[in-house]
Amino acid sequence: MDERIIGQVRRVNGPVIEATGVTDAMMLELVRVGEVRLVGETIKLSGDSAIIQVYEDTTGIAPGDNIYGSGSPLSVELGPGLIGTIYDGIQRPLEEIRNLSGSFIERGISLPSLNREKKWRFQPAALKSGQEVSPGMVLGTVQETQGVEHRILAPPEAAGTLKSLAGPGDYTVTEPIGAVAAAAGEIPLFLMHRWPIRTPRPIRERLRVSHPLITGQRVIDTLFPVALGGTVAIPGGFGTGKTMTQHAIAKWCDASIIVYIGCGERGNEMTDVLTEFPKLIDPRTGRSLMERTVLIANTSNMPVSAREASIYTGATLAEYFRDQGYHVAVMADSTSRWAEALRELSGRMEEMPAEEGFPAYLPTRIAEFYERAGHVSVLSGQEGSVTIIGAVSPPGGDFSEPVTQHTKRFVRCFWALDRQLANARHYPAISWLDSYSEYLGEVTAWWEREVGPAWTRDRAEIMELLQREVRLQQVVKLVGPDALPDSQRFVLEVCNLFKNAFLQQSAFDDIDRFSSAQKQMKMLSLILTFWRRGAEAIRKGVTLVRLKRLKILQEVIKMKFNLANEDLASFDRLAARLERSLGQLESVYDEEQ
């Protein structure tokens, strides 16, 4: 590595170091501090002094220690070998670190992010020497896992004519596979290239969002859908199931690649992902879920400044797969910890705080992060998308705090987790009253075309019922349910059925954990059949007690567990039997009269 001494430590205050004697440091340059070579980044330059944020524990660093500059910004390595790997916040492979330093993470470890020894089978694209090459162009492919074809992209500086391109064969990520003659001279090509994490990767143009990201979670897909390329916030106090929801989406959503960022959260949660994902099978590809997942782990006891970087590392990896023409979903759990890392660093730099000690640039940073999502036409002309799903952990579960409020300004979909629901173990605890999705209008066409023309109407009807239930519940709280007429108590009954049979979803049940769009539609229409026909029956004089005693209702409640995604015909049969029972009930009543 080309190292040069760029200055000396003057003061150490936690992860923030003041340097002096600085002459040729670059802003946002990757640096190493002291003889243990702790990784850091210059974040402020003024006169001959600089402020350096260190990504590792600074114990033992003293004034006078040398600071070494690397000459390049903090970057990630992009190339085959990313899938299935777990990295720390600055893309160091944690498995390799374990081989070096054992169960506990030592400091100052310097390791390449991508395996340098492994050979990948490269299949070049049909390109001829002398052909124009532009950044982002697909040079060839590597079958990285059974499910993921890794498309090798021309690096950012490779604009010119192709001089040579290797034939099919096995290469490591550092063996040249060709060269480009560019204005600045000859640029060698490799299976990997680098990209600075704080710079969004370029695209051709942004496209309209139109396709929903099917998560398999009914309350999300049916009530509050998110589009491919969209942004979502999941706020919720502790114990309301943010992580469980994120895990469920990471497991079952129909994105091609998942980037899971564990930012300042529990170590065991990352272990859970690491042990569970390889065992689960993706219903679409039939392959292990780990074969489409990249993990970034900065657990809560790992250094706080690397937490700040982990979000950008994750976004850059996601953009890289997007540029290959994939739909990528990013789970960031939790963005509040990232915001708190910003606050801690800002405080140590003695910056003037805004709300609750957070720096004034917090909203800008949040906006920058969520704007890295989008449905785009990439440089090679293909379509790809990055969907960002960020968890927010508001202190005391109070959504009026700065991080939740600012996040709300920059996301278009909001899944509010509700403490009351979580306490009743109603999972996912997504509140149907406080949540919203601005993508509804954009994904409606897809649902009506692909799933069923009645989708918009059915969804609107159940949402209206849920709203009516709230008003009726207020009455019930004052005077008790007996004061309501049967027709109104039936609304409560139906909503109750909808919550039990539809909204609640078990992440641990083999059938229930994932519902296809078709199954969701069938279930919804079944419940609405009960509502429409039942309301009709009550108008005709059937009592609510009789309706409630219908044996078939137990089957409706348990259909989520008993009827599989592929078994759509069974839903039709169940619907027919429901109609028949209701018909019988009405006719018995007619006779009695």
Added chain:
Amino acid sequence: MTKSNKAPPAGFTREEARRRLLAGREYVGVDRIDGPLVFVKNTHPVGYRELVEIVDPRGATRLGIVLDTAADVVVVQVFEGTSGLTMPGTHVRFRGEPQRIGVSERMLGRVFNGLGQPIDGGPAPAGDLEVDVNGRPINPTSREYPRDFIQTGISVIDGMNTLIRGQKLPIFSGNGLPHNELAAQIARQAKIRGTETQFAVVFAAMGVKHDVARFFSSSFEETGVLDNVALFLSLADDPSIERLITPRTALTLAEHLAYNLDMHVLVIMTDMSNYCEALREISTIRGEIPSRKGYPGYLYSDLAELYERSGMLQGYKGSITQMPILTMPNDDISHPIPDLTGYITEGQIVFEREMHGRGLYPPVAGLPSLSRLMKDGIGEGMTREDHPHLASQLFAAYSYVKDVRNLASVIGEEELTPLDHQYLEFGEAFERKFVSQTQSEDRTIEQTLDRGWEVLTMLPAEELHRVTETEIEKFYGK
């Protein structure tokens, strides 16, 4: 592949060589004393978080660490407080290395202060190993996901908030509630079924009263386990600053016992609220920008450094299970201390004053309590096949009881529907028969689950949506 910290550059830089020469030099006189902080000017380059020895005018040595180091001034935090120090008469020595303690198995059965020095009159046990008290973060890839069910013999925990070996499960309590009794009962009764394993308890007291410390030690003594317990006491009348190091010292010993000596260690830390207050005190004196209620912005990271030092590691037989106790100021669960704790720990046992008032022990609030690791440690082959659904059903039904009680308080019990009356009776039975037990009652998991079914039988079977029909056939009304 290089590990750069093993490859120092050829020869020392001039600065390096100078520092090595100067480490250990003694400085006479300090420049400012403010609360527990001492400011020393014009020192040699001192490392961040270096251990410091401060000799007071009477010749006694106190320990401290470097909180902030700059070319002109070094800030030292003194664990034993600064009372009696004088500006010209204080001697300061920088040790050139972070704080370490010697750990060994011989520390079991002994009593120490927060810094790991014996206060039971015995000699300091010889350490097998000198370890940095700050620990190192565990690599998430080396963790073993905890799954072993610990039977505590307490129904509301075993049945509904199951404790798993390697979990960190705090008790959120309030002043005057029986959290100490419950923690002691758990320490007494906890067992992994069907195994005999070596276990140890590490007890860290921060700012608690002498009576509380005595309660725990006599409770350990009565059950004859005192030889397996190490106590680290930093009591209410000790300098508050010592509380910051107490849990770190205790956890360092726990790690040694678990990962080097294959023991299963239960760490009880009480009271985390006092720890957080000491942290706030330091932060305020240093003039840091506060976040909520004056607590420093890094309270979350600081607590995480403690709580994350638990769990199981691949390839190691031992484990660390943490049970921190904290008293919620004004019983407010949204206060920063319980709030941030809840975001780090794997669930929480929440106490409710109202239940305590009604004479129920343990007064564990059914709904806000939670064990996150429960899902993977219960069910067939671990506890019993009906356990997951039964727990879920009890939660759902009890949650509805709360609604009915609210309704009854508005419209009167007479106006309730017959079904709601049944729910009220269920609620009462659930609290009296299932939750409530005595301090010496040790129920097996089967007894706990059977009691669960017993109270559920008070509800009509068609109300039980969360259990399967097979389970109803097998257990309902039996």
